[in-house]
Amino acid sequence: MAYRDLHEGWTVSAVGDAPVPVAGVPATVPGCVHTDLLAAGLIDDPYLDANEVGLAWIGRTGWRYETTFAWSGAGAERTELVCAGLDTVAEVAVNGTVVGSTRNQHRSYRFDVGSVLRPGDNTVAITFTSAYAYAEGVRDAVGDLPNAYPQPFNFIRKMACNFGWDWGPTLVTAGIWRPIGLHGWSTARLARVRPHVTVDPDGTGRVAVHVDVARAGADVPLLVTARLGDVSVTGKVADGDTAVVELVVPQPARWYPRGYGQPALHELTVGLATADGTALDDWRRRVGFRTVELDTRPDGIGERFVIAVNGEPISVKGANWIPDDCFPTRVDRDRYAARIAQATEANINLLRVWGGGRYESEDFYELCDAAGVLVWQDFLFACAAYPEEDVLATEVEAEAREQVARLMPYPSLVLWNGNNENIEGWYSWEGWRAALAERTWGAGYYLDLLPRIVAEVDPTRPYWPGSPYSGNLDRDPLDDRYGTKHIWDVWNRRDYTGYRDYVPRFAAEFGFQAPPAFATLRRAISDEPLAPDSPGMLHHQKADGGNGKLDRGLAHHFGRPADFDEWHYLTQVNQARALTLGLEHFRSHWPVCSGTVIWQLNDCWPVTSWAAVDGDGRRKPLWYALRRAYADRLLTVQPRDGGLVVAVVNDAASPWPADVTLVRRSLSGEPLATHVASVRVAPRSVRLVPVPERLAHADDPARELLVVTCGQWRRALWFFAVDRDIDYPAPDLVTQVSPAEGGVRVTVTARSLVRDLVLQADRVHPAATVDDALITLLPGESARLRVSGVSVADAAALTTPPVLRCVNDAGRG
Template structure:
């Protein structure tokens, strides 16, 4: 409903949100609708469908995504004091027909772009006018396109490549099949006169100490605005500049002396500058405004060849950086539910885990503005995929035009953000062209190569030349090398999870690992909420339904069986699966970081989940941190102590990503499983800024590899590294013995407590699963190993009735093999 309070004859563009009074209709049923929103969330709010995240309810709501739906409201029209009124949809999901007053305004077929319709004449008569948006099922639309353009083999059974929609809404190996439709982003009327800003492209650069914003502007005019003199005023950092428009384009540049540089977290601060553009008419009246925050920094992707192959190093402000990061999927399968506050919580968790890079994966969405705003503030570098994933994409019309329009719009929308450091053409399509035998199946038909190697790099070069573009993840940079060659470009490591063992991460030193990971179930409390009334069992129907990876449970158990006996009771199974995820990711990250600068980054798949599921995530869909999150905090710290194989023997590596030198005195102890110290020595390492110091472990300190009784402990301050020469199945662990005391929390706040654990034996990988104490409880640390006599204090919040018995029941540790 139009609730405009625009002053009569105002010249400044005025927006009227259309968020109230919508209804949703399917066949003869009608119910209230929320805009922004989607059909599923409206049906949930009305009690028409069960929660598809619970149990196996997903199967019972498949009809929703296969039906057609209609949204209706009424627009109050009348005099506005403006020459032009546009109806603007920021996001329509996906295939829609819009009518106003019974007259067709247009049809849409792309979730990833906005649409604008001139409705001036339609509203001129005044009075309430009906507005309808009719959605065709994305399944129907995709099948129609496939019938017209020819079938293509895809990773998943639904033809996601045939419609410009969030691919993972059709299902993925961590996500449900819940194909949405609706107005998932805001809808509004825009009223304006003379001219409006149609596009603002700020090219933000740094020359020495001077920050520079070159704003390239485009305007749209009304009939009365044709030929009028228009002026743009740019303000940034207390400086301003103005320029006149030549026809419908202008460029205005402002410089900021002594600009403070924006840095990724851990490397410096993140100063942001308000950047504003005003559009003025010949009399100086403001017609339109645009504002964002920008940060001054330079970004280069160094892909120079060297003796190791072809590099892939992100360089910010001239500083070479090992990217410590994660992959990001849509945080909810219903993305209209993701609020700015939720983005901030999730990204705060990401930053607190030590990450400095987030890759926005190509099977999802271009995220909302608040996502990138938060990354700007937190210093999280953003690697942004264009939205293509795991499928051959046809390049014929009308899809090609849709792809170009969505790419141009989103490059312009996102380019003000300092956090955005890389545009990437696709996810895995250049790799799987050969891997999945597309060449033979397609027999010459297009599959997307023209997008990744021609169209998209051209759009980036024309529109946003301040940032690098890379054609794919993975991609070696040229067809001269295998697309997933670890020696060239960026690399995906999935054979380890799918077929071998995580110790195989040690077999190569990729230049940049943009995907790798290991699965684990969500936290216990999340499972209890998602599977009410079901006895938790890895092979129970509900639990299996929340495992979407092909043979996922089989891969989990085979991966565990290489290191531990697979237990029959669920609690032990759950703990060991969490532990195996920690061990796997730690093996990869420690190895790759120890080989800096040959390897220049590791992005764990993945940080988040879009529903409760066994997956590679470090934080589950209920926002509970899995043990992997805590391990990332250790692995991604500026200083990392690790023991790595070098020339067939263990070596201590001090990895220093900080700007100050690190000269640790490392205490090395060769120990027996019963807790005896067999040999001891302190060695000095010298790791300069951004370097790795490596020292071979003296021979007398190397644990024997044949008896399964010895291990190495390396301590440097509060950092500890362990080296066990044999796998857990072959090691003679004692039965873990420890004492537990529970006291008040350090701050004395209600719901806080301290759990003190004192080891009487070697206690390997002790874990307090705090959510077993209470669904709201959180601990301040994950897995850790205690030697006999050592104690640890674990702070717990969200636990209202602390007691030692409950704490002991929630504590797990590695037990001897049986």
Template sequence: MQRQTRPLHSGWTLHCLGGPGARPGLPEAIAASVPGTVHTDLLAAGLIPDPYLDLNEITVDWVGHCDWRYDTRFNWQDDGADHVELVFAGVDTFAVISLNGIEIGQTANMNRTYRFDVRAHLRAGENHLSVTFQSAWKRGEVLASQYEPRPNNYPGPANLMRKMACNFGWDWGPTLVTAGLWQGLALESWSKARLARVRPEITLDGADGLVRLHADIDQAETALSLKVSVAGVTEVLPVSGGAGTAELRVKSPELWWPHHLGSQKLYPLTVELLAGEELIDSWHRDIGFRSIRLDTTPDDYGSAFTLVVNDAPVYVCGANWIPDDCFLPRVTPERYAERIEQARDANINLLRVWGGGIYETDAFYDACNRAGMLVWQDFLFACAAYPEEGDLPGEIEAEARDNIVRLMPHPSLVLWNGNNENIWGWFDWGWQDVLEGRTWGQGYYLDLLPRLVAELDPTRPYWAGSPYSGTMDIHPNDPNHGCTHLWDVWNDIGYEHYSDSVPRFCSEFGWQAPPTWATLTQSVHDNPLTPTSPGVWHHQKATIGNDKLLRGLKGHLPAPQTMDDWHFATQLNQARAIHFGVAHMRSHRPRNMGAIVWQLNDCWPVTSWAAIDGYGRKKPLWYALRDVYAPHLLTIQPRNDGLAVVAVNDRTLFWRGPVTIKRMRFDGTVLAEWTHWRLCADRLSAAELAIPADLATPGNKRDELLVATMHDSMAIHYFAEDIDLELPKAAAEFALERTGEARWSLTVQALSLIKDLCVFVDRLHPDASISDMLVTLLPGQVHEFTIECVGELSLSELTQSPVLRCANDLVQAASGAGN
């Protein structure tokens, strides 16, 4: 008999069992969805307001403090299977599971799969399945009484349990403490045997692809064999002692590459469990052949931190990934694919799945496999000290084993990371005095997790933390070793200080800005709408975040006087800050070999560091990333006492050609010009060219700029910040043409210097999008924008503030010349 799987996703009802603040008058039974959460069921029934709007997060806080029960009834007929198991892919989090009034098990970890043998408790005909959830807040109180206090950067008991940490709130996320069956569940029936665990180690051996497959098998006393197939190669081997192993060699397969370096060839890998000729279980995944290693070789600067894929050193143009919604079942495979495509379109080649969230569902990694998106996977520890006593170590080991084996077939996964900022916290955040010798997680990061990765997934590198220098003898945030976080810039000083150091690899740095105007006004209904009106303020979770937004403008842009100017100036400043930091780091390749900006996405509408806001709209930062992460980057950087043009080449062919540098007035007058006839950046490298001092020295720094061009790439350098520039009033000629049913072309011909031109089409139609932003035009230059918009557009609407904006506007308004 082949293993049979029957999903149990229908007919569920939800029941409130009470708790602090429980709302009176709730229906006795509420229709429930599985997969789902209590919040989304209540929202679908119209029993709570949308938590993402205005101050409703506070209004629905009671939901997380209540206990809840899910019930369903299903019919079952005995098919003679020896084993029938109830399998839960994801239970959030503390639940008692009962079948026909009999408790069959409990759960305490939302990050692992649970399997319960229910053969003896099923009955022919109707069966009643019940899952009763205890509030995570309530269980947190119990756990807090068991464990001595430990530091936690955020309120809540997340470090005492195995539940998504950001559920309890973060500096970009709301406190919406969920419960529910967040992934699917099923009855599995089998006899004789089943594949309990399949673990393929996939790598390269010279030019050949190599699959070392390990299978653990639950079985009765019966003769079994495994049939393993990939890329036209098949092996059949006997099973012995409940385990089977196979080694398959594929001659010269097509390799899987990150998207900027090659194609993403995937091969079906199939494992069949046979009893004689009878197929009794099977397993399959799409795999890719590639090698991966982490180069940490000591050198003149300290020690390297370089991902090497297929023996090619990869400069990581990355972004941190957080859960894409507070209510996880709403993140469908289609939504994953859309978000990852947005990342790829921004020239991002790696997503770091951050440790305060979840191990994403397979749909995320499948989409990354297809898109050629590398994945750095944190184990789930973030910004807190974690006990190493009680039930927690056992849960952590079970969770890690479960997810290492689940995720290891994915070629996109290239690094396991032990934690987010916890080693840094132990060094610098006063933990040692507070802990007084108590455990804080070091045993997980330096012992348990590396042992499990070495045992289960030896083909991939493990790193103990982000940040981490590679040893507890060197400060974890030492820029000369390992990976570094740069948060003093956003928190304390201006973004120009990104250039103060050259980290070997920067795995977190970021700058805040509000979401797009359409998202802001869709989620906040304050009247008047201001940076400090109640809803806008509530959707800013960072400590004194609005103050930091304004402080960050100082020295760069004028202080905004209106809501429209505040929105534009802070978004522009975010884009410039990250562009500046990344260009600096990339220009120092190979000393620096990676930048992972915080962050790609949001989980709800909020002022945050994201490039894509909580409703999936692109902020100006997204366009800045697309530019500064381009495989060919031309940038002008300070070097010694002068300036240099740097050509950064992340392609596999050399990039060479003439470089022309002009010093110009803002009115377009060329004051000096120089051409170097051949600048050559070898493949996967950077090349520098010193700019002659007379060319790099302005006569009037307020009214001059440098323009460097090489093929289709251009770099612009200003000799002062905008507040000190004599930016002219922007002038241009415009033309609008419909080019398709929902497509428009907007042509702009500059009559003056226009700096960082943006057209915010979402202010006219919330679903409209535009091809480019932050476009700088010299006098006489022309740029064509492509607009996707189902509704009607008019030239007059598109060319008026606050739809059409540029840096010139802000400077002119501050000087009084804009009126």
């Protein structure tokens, strides 16, 4: 059994006319045509300024990748060319003989090439048809279908967001995007291994290992051996070249999501051998023992939507995940690790792999397993009607079977979801029903094909047909009483206080935009001067009317910013405020609302978007707000029934005996009314503490606030007016900068109220970072900020605008 990569010596050439001559250009495999042309200096960086526009021809051009390799004929009974991922519509030839073709980026392929290989030099040529040409051909054959964007991504099994989204560029790729190599083998190999990992009520662990075998020739007896720790079992390969062997593991350590226990993992190995013990093939993964259920039982409101792991309902504190780069091979294990660390450091316990991207690499799921981060996995359908004719349906089935089998070993994966917003589109988006008439649009996938595949291949996990979805097609997918909810009217049309109008069972998408960090903007956009409406800024704002919506959001709270620096800061503050308000509101309604998944954690390029971490990996102020709003223990002031309550949210495993102090204060710090309440909050629960009338209403809303504290570190604030109506004092700050390991310590002492203090360290040095942001200080309080990547010599810049600023500065010029 021998495998060798074929990753060296590749070239790429344009097929047909192209505005840039491309012939025999050195290519990196795995990779794609855009990164190859960029490395060769033939195109400008598509992420900078508006360069993307001039590169549209790449997606409409055919491409040929070629290499030559030496082969000696190693004596294997079968030699296969293994293509883990080709993007997308390709013809594969070896030594001039076509050995296969592909039309799905989300599948892997094996082609028997033993009869066409020869000793000495051999050639592989992979010719890619333009994804546009193929998709438009399918569209012409089956008829056009409704789509949220004017691109044909719903007619090809390719990463949909390659065709542009309201946060992403239009960069339609082609190439060998996953490993490729030769696999020589004899007798038999493991074609597919599916471990069904379950836990009995008494704690006994079971691993039913389902094996499919591929044979090279004679039907010789074969044995499969599975081992986990000290437990092993061997079984025979039966007729049909399948085997099932079951491991019984007494009381294994269980896998838990973060915040609920340790994510214990156990190495499972599976070996294939002949009856005389000759080893033929092996497979290994780390698996986890845990149960997972989706509780959708009726209750007095409607129907629950609760993810339960090991029998315990999980309060989901999640974020949506999009591809971290338009060019997937640039996202290596270290970059995945950095993003997942950013997620866990923000107290996120679930990532939803969104349906317009891709099934992620093994690295992503392995890292989530180890970190205890739950994964909600969409099947790859998003924001469009999808045809169910054979030209697509056969690919959808093959893709789903392969990906479900590939991903089922990972215990972090707890939910399969059929699609993103396609049911909502069918139900309520303007023009969809009339355009579809009686034609297919994807319902057969979401309600029949995909649940059948999950039930057959991966019966240990729940499946849900789509998000948003209310449990059947007769209900509005956005009905608060059922299923998953997406809340986009707030961003599109309303002030963010509109989040309080909803109490969904599970909020799976909602968000508010802001620009990326300043250093990210300056790297990507050369406009002089930068302005919200300068050409590069507008090009890196992909949302329909996005800047107008940002300005509308500011108008509700701040009025018109004085300059670009103030606009940049205030839009970032407004994003953080919006998500904080929504998250705290939804969390205060646990367990009616069982989870939130904000849109979105990450970006794929430098762009104004809903992300908490921008396209260069920098944390926006939203990230710091998430860390607070997703903390296990949270104080939040909420309006209820004409008054105010303090929601004491305890998502920890132990009770929270909380002495809650409420003080209505003047902005100058003077206490005006005080109340103390002692509560004991049970684990995984919420207690509401009514705010007495004398504290819930201000005598002078423009000059007062409510301060709620519990212990030294937990605090909630309630301002009685929006910022534009608050009589903020001019910020009176005393700053001190002292050396610290790797950077400096900036101490800020407030002699006046200071609201939402942010130190934008990247404005001093692009690599600089700060450990906290959005800090509100009462008179006499101090904040100590750790800033890495700077020195004491930067003290003046670190302690003055535009680097250090607060809401009090707004409108002061």
